[in-house]
Amino acid sequence: MDTIASLFSFITTPVSWIIVQFHSLYGAVFGPDTGWAWGLSIVSLVVLIRICLIPLFVKQIKSTRNMQALQPKMKAIQERYKNDKQRQSEEMMKLYKETGTNPLSSCLPILAQSPFFFALYHVLSKIASGDTIGVLNQSLVNSAREAHIFGAPIAAKFMDDPAKVEALNASLLDVRIVTAVMIVLMSLSQFFTQRQLMQKNVDLTVKTPYMQQQKMLMYIFPVIFAVMGINFPVGVLVYWLTTNVWTMGQQMYVINQNPTPGSKAQDQYLQRLVKSVTSHGDVRGRRRRAVVQAIVAKGPDRNDNERKFYTSLAKAGFTPQADGSVKKVDPATAEAENAAATRRQQPKRQPKAKRQAQAAHQSPAKTSLEKADEPQDAKQQPAKPAGGSARQAKSGQRKGQQRPKHPSSKK
Incomplete structure (x- = not known):
């Protein structure tokens, strides 16, 4: 030492x-x-x-x-x-x-x-x-x-x-x-x-x-x-x-x-901020206004604590503004607007048929190099005729090679 x-x-x-x-x-x-x-x-x-x-x-x-x-x-x-x-x-x-x-x-x-x-x-x-x-x-x-x-x-x-x-x-x-x-x-x-x-x-x-x-x-x-x-x-x-x-x-x-976003300390800080806004009807202090302004600017990227902050303010009848202040509104209206904003943040799940159609549309076509790499047997196979009822399987009959009938069976 x-x-x-x-x-x-x-x-x-x-x-x-x-x-x-x-x-x-x-x-x-x-x-x-x-x-x-x-x-x-x-x-x-x-x-x-x-x-x-x-x-x-x-x-x-x-x-x-x-x-x-x-x-x-x-x-x-x-x-x-x-x-x-x-x-x-x-x-x-x-x-x-x-x-x-x-x-x-x-x-x-x-x-x-x-x-x-x-x-x-x-x-x-x-x-x-x-x-x-x-x-x-x-x-x-x-x-x-x-x-x-x-x-x-x-x-x-x-x-x-x-x-x-x-x-x-x-x-x-x-x-x-x-x-x-x-x-x-x-x-x-x-x-x-x-x-x-x-x-x-x-x-x-x-x-x-x-x-x-x-x-x-x-x-x-x-x-x-x-x-x-x-x-x-x-x-x-x-x-x-x-x-x-x-x-x-x-x-x-x-x-x-100044807690870390997403931490337990941020949740406690925002809860104290909600109580202060509820008591005074406004956001007091330049630092607190800057916090509210930053949360509003995040939009759909808000974390769970910040969305909870929005919900608590809405229940109290307040809506955060872009300048860091809050606006007094009807609690029912504020909750409805907050619920609508939350739904907009969650993307809707598309139907299965539409997802399959998009996947088929986005699948890349074979390039000339990939076509050249195909087996020659596949290239030399004759094309199937487009029509002809004699060559098509009858309705209700299995396709492909049929099992031969027993001699004693009736034709």
């Missing part, structure tokens, strides 16, 4: 400078040597980083939704070119380019904050050993070493030996209790974040292997964080717990305000 952290040493100076600035602010309130001053400095560092990453988070949401929508097409490409990996990759890249989807966008927030994470780990490791780093001089390093969060030094780890913990003026039991609680909270927040994403903000109409992969990650990620957490200093656990809580809250806001 030290080797990995040293790769991000170029950013340790900015990270240490930000921590010192926040420490000077909180130190004036709680005291410069307290755990509150140093702990809140780390929390503020996380908040600042995550605010800067909001544009990447928006791209992550769009990329994740596009990937969910493309799963059926991707599966079809894999099955079609399963024996040609190069062609399969080319078609995948072509699909990404046509839809404007970047598979790496879903990992951008994690990749973007990784340098800050490893830089903070490197800073805390230096504090634990009493060495200066970045803009942290010796007095600040000594102050940070004396800072305790619930009795655990911010530079202590779960796996530290008793002698090292005693050098930081703390007990091993306090360090392990505090770190264990933080690791459990960190893992639970990660699990809950992934769980609410899978249960509420996933398009339930798309059944693909992508769904199974996300479900596996829901159980694997918390275990990975728990295993890695025993080697993290308390300050890094504070950092990672804060960023997990931020992600959970940010995702809850997105699920409630």
